[in-house]
Amino acid sequence: MPGLIGIYPFGLGRENWRLARFVYYGLLALQHRGQELASIITYDSGGFHESIEKGTVDEAYTEEKLNNLPGFIGLGYVAPSIDQKPVIIDHPIGLILVGDGKPNLESRVQSSWRAFAEMLADEIHRTGDALESARRLIEEIDGGFSFIALTENQELIAGRDVHGVKPLEVGSLGFDLGAIASESSALDVLGMEHITHVNPGEIVRFNPYSIEKARAKPKDKPNLSYCSFEYVYLARPDSTINGIGVYEVRERIGMLLAKEKPVKADTVIGIPETAIPFALGYSKASKIPASLGFITTGRKVRTAIKPSLFERLMGVQLKLNPIKCVIDGRDVVLIDD
Structure with missing residues (x-):
């Protein structure tokens, strides 16, 4: 039930963006999905910049903290437990992943996400193709989940399990910024246009000049299983999820x-x-x-x-x-x- 958001700039001059504040406002709109832990991760030529804090978003991030977070790519996360944190991978490639739900890999949620992130990093290192690597993982790993990952290669990758349990919505600010979030309301508060949702089993990759998509093709036809809890309690009433108004x-x-x-x-x-x-x-x-x-x-x-x-x-x-x-x-x- 955590809240996820990723924001990505396109084109020439993209390095001039500072996106920590954008992520902050997006997380405020997702605060209802987790109140125990808030995280903002950014990336620039100096690598990853991580700020993982206990408490609510407005408590955790002062003006000073936001001003001291450089970076033109942004990733944000709120969680209902301090035991659920962004997963940071250093080897064989640098990668930071945030997830909602649980891949069926380990008994504990955090351990499952670490295993998923390690597998994704290994596959990207082996193939050199983040989109194809994520597609293969989603085909092979069961569970109800969605994720957003940021790599050291300046790629933002997001995807949903083949059942579509956990939501992801896509938006943009003109041709300058693309974004992906757990709910459309997080895109709305940033003044972005809500474009569509990530389909079950779909992977989206943002790179400096384009957005690419791929679709997992599991051996057995999956049953669509949208999370009813999103509609009856968890999501904001001003959100649209899977094309349906909450x-x-x-x-x-x-x-x-x-x-x-x-x-x-x-x-x-x-x-x-x-x-x-x-x-x-x-x-x-x-x-x-x-x-x-x-x-x-x-x-x-x-x-x-x-x-x-x-x-x-x-x-x-x-x-x-x-x-x-x-x-x-x-x-x-x-x-x-």
Whole structure:
């Protein structure tokens, strides 16, 4: 469930870009996918520059840190656990990889991604072709995952498993910058045009003058398995994933719920904030007015992805304070996502 973003400049003068701040703003839009660890990796003639920090994006990166991160290619990552980090490979080629989900290689998530990154680096070193190397790996390795990798050869490579479990969306800023991210909202906040999604089993390679694609062809026909959790909870409602609007899905679920479970009530309330689109859909279909029933205290926090039960319980207590005048003495349809 981590959030990934990669930003890549094209053409002459590409070395003049400083992309750390672009990555920072993209990560702010993906903060809901991971609040325990934030990472910005950049690349220039001096090699890789890595900044891997605990905490939220705005806590981890001050103006000074961003100003001290040079580099014209950028990679960003947020994670729900400090145990999930970017994988840094030094040999046989330099490569840094960030991933969402899990390749079926090891029992632990981080170990699986390290094995995947090592295999990718070995294959690129052997063949000299990053696109073909990534295609072969995706054909051979099962699991539900997406990844973005940056190599010492100034190539940005991204791909999804053949089932399409974890999303990746592609965007651009004119002909100057290309980008790839877990959700389209990260592209929107950067003022980029959302172009398309990476298809299941597809690999995308950015190089200085072009974008190339390849498609894995596994022996057995895979079953498409888009992650339903993205649509019902994890993704931002203003995101589009796999060509499907997240808000539209949530509203339609609420409308279907109203048809399947009709009741008489005075108001409809969604709880927590991610459930509001469901409540609005229920209200639209049932003609029962919707109300705002709860107010958040402090920073918005995704309690469901907090690492411990205590933090989840405290987070709920802080973020869900009821508006009593909306609830007292009324029959309420309360919808929890």
